[in-house]
Amino acid sequence: MDREERYRLVARNTAEIVTEEELDSLLDRDPTIYIGYAPTGEMHIGHFTTIRKLADFLQAGLDVKVLIADLHAHLDDEKSPFDLLDARSAYYREAIEGMVAAAGADPKQVEFVPGREFELSSEYSLDLLRMAADTTVARTRRAGSEVVRQSENPTLGGLLYPLLQSLDVAALEADIAYGGIDQRGIYMLSREVLPEHGYDAPVCLFAPLLSGLTGGKMSASEAGSSITITDDSEAVKQKVADAYCPQGEVEDNGVLEYLEYLIFPILDERKDPFVIERPEEYGGNVTYEGYAALEADFVSKGLHPQDLKTAAATYIDEAIAPIRDRFADRPNLLIEAYPETYD
RNA sequence: CCGCGCUUAGCUCAGCCUGGCAGAGCAGCCGACUGUAGAUCGGCUUGUCCCCCGUUCAAUUCGGGGAGUGCGGACCA
Structure with a gap:
């Protein structure tokens, strides 16, 4: 497959690429791309569209990693009770493999990583705390505003969330962060803060957020x-x-x-x-x-x-x-x- | 540790002061109009009023106790 076709496959049906030049130069080799899913509510057709694209990445020769972000699921307003994290992670993995297969790709080519497998290491924890030391509350709230459930009295978990997600990029050694355009705020924070802590800024690839069937944004609670x-x-x-x-x-x-x-x-x-x-x-x-x-x-x-x-x-x-x-x-x-x- | 607020329909909340058949908005459901849906119009459903005890003919409402949740204060050698 030639270089141009690879770029076309990776870039098609996206809402935004940050930046196109950076993505293009990554294609000198076979970069690693990752997407994280927090195992909260049941998966729906909106997830399916983002997972469908994993088939494009695989076909273009990228290494694809899927983070099952179990801790995130609990940190974000306890959307998943801690006791259910394992069960929901198992459900998400099966569902994602099913969607990858339904899209005509081989699920075995996708590497699944549970969040707790690396997010509790001492190196990760230390980096997290050091980032927390130089990131303001206002900055992290702004970064997570489209992702983390907002409330009058936000918990520390929701404020930490964007920092964890940023560190995930580094820990998974991903060259490209892929996700819905709602993730933009978080990954822009990542691009800012990771280099200050000795890591590379990720190239970002955003999928459009699809409308719900009732008009307006798709809502999991509806x-x-x-x-x-x-x-x-x-x-x-x-x-x-x-x-x-x-x-x-x-x-x-x-x-x-x-x-x-x-x-x-x-x-x-x-x-x-x-x-x-x-x-x-x-x-x-x-x-x-x-x-x-x-x-x-x-x-x-x-x-x-x-x-x-x-x-x-x-x-x-x-x-x-x-x-x-x-x-x-x-x-x-x-x-x-x-x-x-x-x- | 101390003080104060909140808890009522799926959601956001009113009602409580002054006890008398539990309400609004949104959501949902059903019809009308459309070759779909929506919008619009008409109609309808939904409750452990956080729990326990007490006062009363009668408690969501008043009193006491408790739970959950949130805010503030104090402590800061």
Whole structure:
């Protein structure tokens, strides 16, 4: 694969790259890229889009590491109780492997690292404390404002969170930090503070944050706003049917975004087309080879939201089906990770 | 260690002073209008009023005790 194609694969479907020049020069070799997931709530289709891209990285020859950020899950307002960290980490790992496989890549090529495996070492702790000594409360709050749950009385855990995440980059020896654009504040802090403590500033790659199905931002606390990776066919159908999807409009349109960032890349990998079945009355069936043509038809109102939704639900359901099947075989993973929901 | 505040619907909170069938907004659900959804309109659901004891015909409300949570003060050799 030539250099240009590698860059294209790594950079496609991203919201921002800091900086493009730095990324390009990293491709002189095979750099290490990492993304961290805090094992909190159940994983959804938003996670899937970021994980889908790991397939791009692998194909471009990058070393891919996934941090299962167990301590972060607890430090951020105790989103996960300490006692559930192991169970949720196991669930996240299985889910992520399932998504990588569903994206057409080999999960064995991804290196998984639990946070507690290295975040408690004395070197890490010392670095953390030294960073804490020269980082103001205001600075760390600003850095974490889009990620860490905000409250009137923030805990020390939430304030430490951005510093841990910065040190993770160094400890994992990652050249590139990958994550949603909501992580921008934290990694900009990393770029500032890591060099002051003897480490390299990471190149940053940010994924766009996709809209929720109810319009506006996707929210984990709003059930209808996202499709969970273990939702059954009926739930997928229902959620897509209920989705905010104004005719001809692209903005805040979750249905279109899932097609662009998740479904089409997967179909592209398999060289499959996207087929919309439509009554003759409304123009009959249509086939799309790429997202751009579909969006153009939708914007010109040649493609009605109802027909789009029906097809989208089918393809989304098909995309998560293999992941759902994995958990059907191992129901304890979910029961133990989310006893309140599944027990 | 001391003082003060808070705890009521899924969420944010009002009500308590002056005891009398537990409320609002948001969310959710159902209809109407749309070849989807949303918006709009109409309708509807939801409660261990933190716990225990006491006073009272009657306690979410008053008194006592306790729990959880938050803030402040004191201590600073």
